[in-house]
Each structure stands twice: as structure tokens, then as C-alpha cells.
Amino acid sequence: MVTSTHETSHRIFQDHPEVLFPVFEALGLPPPAKATIEALTPDATEIKPLERRVDTVLRVEPSEGDGFLIAIEAQTGKVRGKGLSWSYYVAYLHAKFGLPVLLVAVCRNRPTAAWAAGPFECRVGTWTSQATRPFVLGPDNVPEITDESLVARAPAMATFSAIVHSESENAPAILDMLARGMRSFDKATAKYWCEWLEVGLENTPVQETWRELEKMVATYFPGRGTLFEQTYLEGKAEGTVESILRVLHK
Template identity: 40%
Template sequence: MVSSPHEAMHRIFQEYPGLFSRVSEVLGIDIPPPTSATVLPNDLTENSPVERRVDTLLRIETQDDGPFLLAVEAQGKKDPRKTTSWPYYVSYLHNRYGALPVLLLVVCQDHTTAQWAATPITIGLPQWPTLTLNPLVAGPHNMPVITNVAEARKDLALATLAAITHADNPDVDAILKTLSAALRDTPETLADPIVELTAQGLGNRPAAQQWRNLVAVDTSFYTSFMSEEIRDEGRAEGRAQGQAQGQAEGQAKGQAGSLLLILEARGIALTDELRQKITSCADSHLLNQWLQRAATATTAEEVFTGQ
């Protein structure tokens, strides 16, 4: 099953296609600012049994150098299979889109994976390589540690990607506090995707709870699913303060309500039996698992079985 951090590391480029312009500056690559960017289908499957999909694919237009394709791959760990699939992606895209230049960007959350991903992939004989692929890698080794509120507010998309890639940084608390503070005066329509993507990018790490606490305080007026869930939990905890059992029941009830809202918003139909299963569940840990799956699921089966 695809993890939440994996989705956030490439989906942010779909939400903010112009983000790559700033990322390329951070990585020291001289690419003209884009005039437009278009999300393209990520299906790279040919008429064969093998299905191949790049995580995110964008066509980026520039004023000076013309268009190019940006293929974004979120990589959580070393995967030897990528030494064959990544060259395939680039060659296929180059052929499919009329010989447009193709750039592969790999986004990582740890130094070991980033170092591995940056290793050139060579196809051919040692004395005469036929093709060499040089992935561009963004990760904790080269993304900025943003702890200045003004800097974060200046470019929220970059600050969000930086926070996600530094999810395991010992200073992640300061990074998240900065991002949260930068959202205080941000319009809800801009802040909500940032709140959700950051939560998704942190996954099950300890920093995820830190982010939830910050959102509860700094973005109390937002109406995103995560913000509503946190406020429901907070109200439940307040009503049941001093009563451990009541607190647990209130939290579970708030989580169940948030889960029903998310499933409804994503158009996932529920049988009466499944609806009863949600509303009667008192296991906060299980409800939280269902909530995380619901963020990316397309069917009810994926939510309740994890398939």
C-alpha cells in the first residue's frame, strides 16, 4: 500500500506545479521560471502485461527554453527495481511526447535513500555507455531548513516540501512551528492544502502529533478535514475532562464523524453495515488507521482492509 508520505512528496507538485522553479533554484539548477505547468497522465503502460506509472508528471512551459517534462518520483527507501524502471520512464516519455526534454526529480526523506537515488544509472558497456541517467534529487541533504516565519510565508509550497523532506530532522519541531505560524494569516483556501499535505507527509512519525497540536492552536479557524477532526477531538476531551472513559469515547466519536465526512467528500459509498461499523467503533487507534487510509482510498474496501 502506498504510504501517506509517499503521496505527499509528489502530490505537492500537482497542487503547486510552479514549485519546481523554486526547488531547482535550491538544488542549483539553472532552469528559466515557468510560464505555465500542466499535470499530465502518469500512466506509462504500453500494450504489454507490464504496467508502469510515474508518481507525478508535469509539462512545464518556460519563456526562454521552451517546454520540458518533469517526472516526479517519491522514494521512501532503496529499490533496485528503479535502476530499470527510471531509464524506461525517461526514454518512454521522450518518445511519447515528441522528443521533449525530460527531467527526473526524486524526492526523499532520508540521507541514505537520497544518496542512492542520486547515483547515475548507466546502460551499456563499461567502456562505452549507451545511456546514462542522472536523477535530480531533493531531500534532507539539500532542501532548506526553514525556521523563519517571513521566509516560510514568502513561499508556502517550498516551506511545506522542506518540512516533509526534513520529517526526521531533530529540529523538525522548530520547522513545523515556523510553518504553522506562517499559516495564521493565510486565506483558508491556501492554508487547507498545506495543512493536509504536511500531515500526510509526516505519516506516522512522532512529528505528526506535533503538527496536529500546532494546527489545533494556530489554525483554529480553518475547516479542513484535519482541522475539523482536531477540533472535534478537543471538544470531546473538554467535555470529558477527568473522565478517562468518557474522553476515549468522545475522541472515537469525533474520529468516526470525521471519517464519515471524508468518505462522503471523496464519493465513497458505504453500506448500512459499514456505517454502523464506523459509528460503533470505540478503538481510537483503529479509527485513526481508517482515517489515514481514507485520505487516498478510492473504495471502501481499501479503507477497511488496507488493500
Template identity: 40%
Template sequence: MVSAPHEAMHRIFQEYPNLFSKLSHVLGLELPPPVSAELLTVDLTENEPLERRVDTLLRIETQNDGPFLLVIEAQGKKDPGKTASWPYYVTYLNNKYRLPVLLLVICQDHATATWAARPITIGLPQWPTVTTRPLVAGPHNMPVITNVAEARKDLALATLSAITHADNPDVDAILKTMSVALRDTPESIAEPIVELIAQGLGNRPAAQQWRNLVAVDLSFYTSPLSEEIRDEGRTQGRTEGRTEGRVERGAADILLVLGARGIAIGNRAREKITACTDPELLSQWLVRAAVAATGDEVFGEEQTSADR
């Protein structure tokens, strides 16, 4: 089953196709400046039954060297099957589009990044016929951005950095930086970033930290995550309201039953009933009030001399 972090690690390139031009510099790969980027179909299925899909596929146009294809794969853990599928993706796409192919792998942990960066060779040990060398971005080489001005300079790169550093001990500072950087950002720009970071954090503890930041720092946005947080708040408020109403009615019902039966109670007992906030206890007292001979019997063994 595809996880939310997996989706966020490659979907960010669908939202921001030009992100790779900045990322390539971070990874030490010098490429000509791109002039455009086009999202292509990710389906690599042939006529045979076997279905093959990459995570994201972009056609990048450059100023001087012409176009190339960028395959983005989000990798959450080591997968021996990739030693066969990644070379297939590269050779198939090169054959289909007749364009150079670059394979980029996005990871969130050092072990997976180290594994993914190893060249994959096909052929004899002394003479490899095909060598696939993935370009890997992960916590080992992505910048840790905790400066608001730096984050605002390139929000897409800062977002990818936050996703790849989801397990960083300083992730709280990274997320706080992002929430502050987004405060003055138009909602149309901030909304996908808010959602991508939420996806990228998955079910990690930092996900709740991000939800809290969205609820406070970005409370004026109407993104799906913001609305979900607000709905939770409204639901909690309704639940608390129902509980308070139930308590008030419970206390009033006890006094009403005792009054109708002509059973007098002292001020201390009346205060004890009206001050009680436990709906279940009030229900017990109401049942006793219907059969009690005196006010003291309503409280049963709970009654003390101070209440009489």
C-alpha cells in the first residue's frame, strides 16, 4: 500500500516541475538552465500483462542541451526488486522517447539513501553492459532549513527538505520555520505546501506538531488539512457542549424529582448536586432520588456528615 510520505516525496515535483533545477545544484549536478518542464504519463506498461509505473515522470527542456526525461522515485525502504525495475525504467523510456533519462530517488533515511545510490550493473562482472546510477536526495545531502528568509527564497526546495528530514531531531524547528515562512504567502501557493508536508510526515510524532502549527500560525488558510483541524475542533466543542448540557439537565432533574416528591434537602446537598460534573454519577443520584425517603439517601454511602 502506498504511504502518504511516499506520495509527498514525488508529488512535490508534479506540483513544482521546476524544483529539480534547484535540487540539481544542491546535489552537485551541473545542468543547463531549464526553460520548461512537462508532466508525462507514469504508465510504462507494455502489451504484455506486466504493469510497470514510475512515481513521477517529467520532460525537462533546457536552454542549451535540449530536453531530457526525469524519473522521480520515492523510496521509503530498501527494495531488492528495484535492481531490476530501475534499469528497465531508464532503458524503456530512452527507447520510447529517444531522450536522455535521469533517475532521481528521494529518501527519508540514511540507510535507504546509501542503498539507493549504489550503481546497478547488468552484464558480466568484468564488462557491465548497462549501468544505472540513480541520483539520490535524502537527509544525507539535503539542507536543513531553519532560517525563514532562506525558506521563503525557494519554498518548493524548503518543502522537499522538510519532507526528507522528517526524522531529523530538529524537525520541530524545521516545521516552525516553514509555518512562519508561509504566513505571508498567498493561499494558492501555501495550500499545496501545507498538504505535502502533512503527507510527507506520515504518522510520525512530528505530524501532530505540523497540525498544531497549521492550526495556529496558518489558521486563516482553507486548505483540506486546515479544514480537517477546524472540523475536529468543532466536533470537540459540540461534544463538550453536549456533556455540559447533559450535566445541567441531570442536576435539574434530581432537584425536580425531589421537589415533586416533597423531600427537602439542605443547602450543602443542593450545592453538591449542582456542582457535580460527572454525568454518570448524576444518573445514579437521579435513580436514587426517585425512591429515596430522605435527601441523604440520594447520595448513599458517598454522603458524609459535612454534606448533611
């Protein structure tokens, strides 16, 4: 089932590709800021018979070297048969666009990250015809943001880091630091990033911790029942009641 946490864990790359910095750094590529990055359709379905959809697909044109694709999958746990889907995604995108494909799996805990690293092999006897090895972004290679000043300088990375580390022991302290770091934001910016976090932390151990820390949240993800949205709807309802009472008293 696709959850809000799952959605946020991959969607953030579309709006803020700078979050890919750990991947580019590990692979010795120029920083994402120096590359042209374009979101492509995530649909990997052929003529029919089975619908397949990658979470996020980005086309990258580096400032140096050849272009490539990044297929991003958010994975909250082990899923049987996922390796087969990932192998298909890589092969299909490679054939469709004629570009090499980097598969990135985003994981919130170490057991899932270890499993997602693969390799997922298609083999007969001792011969491997195909091997799929995702690049994993997880607790071991996404740094915990502990510097309050970094929140203002790199809010996307700070937010993404908090989501990736949401199942760690340090998660409450990380969120507390984030809340303090957001004091330097203007109202609109604070709402924007608070909303990313609230939706991204849904169904995690620290969801309520964050709801207590946040002061105001924007309606960036409408229909999610976030704290700001609830407050807005309650206020709207109260306004409607007051309007009705005024009419009745005339």
C-alpha cells in the first residue's frame, strides 16, 4: 500500500534534487546543483498486460560526462518479488530511453536497507544473466542533521534526513533540532517544510512527536488531515456557525 511516508520519501527528489547529493558524492559525480535534472513519467507499463510504475524517474544531464536516468523507489520494508520489479524497471527504462539507469532505494531502517542493496539476480545454475544492485539511501549513508544552522542552509536535506532517520533512537532529538532551526524561516517557508515533515512522518514512531513540535503547517498536501488543515477546517466551520447565528438573530 502506498502511504504518505512512501510518497514523500521519493517525491522530495522531484522538487528538491539537491537531496541527491550523497548519491552524487559517493559516485564521484559533480554536485546535483551543477546538473540539469528533469522529471520523467514514472509509467513503465508496456502495451498492457501488467501495470508497473516507478515511484520517481529523473533524467540527469551532468555538467561533465554523459547523461543518465535515476529511478527512485521508497521502500519501508522487505517485499517479496520486489527484486523482480526493480530488475524490470531498470531494463525497461534503459531500453526505452537508451540511457544507463541508476536505481536508488530509500529506506528508513537498516534491515530494509541491507536487503534492498541486493544483488537481485536472474541466474541459471552458476551463470548470472542479470544482476540488479540498487544504490541505497538509508540510515548508514544519509547523515543525521544535528546542526541547527544547517536547517536554514539546506532545509530539503534536513527534512529528508529526518524522514530517513525517523525510526532511529535519535529521531526525537533530530526533530526537536529541526523545529528550533525553522524559527529562522518566514511563515510561508516554515509551513511548507513542516507540511513535508508531517506527511513524511505519517505512521512512524515520531509522528506525534512532530505534531507537538510544529507550530503551524501549510496545506501543501491537501486532503491529508494535517494539523494545519484541521485547524483551518475547524476555523472555517466555526465561521459558518457564527454566520448562521447572525442570520437567525436578525
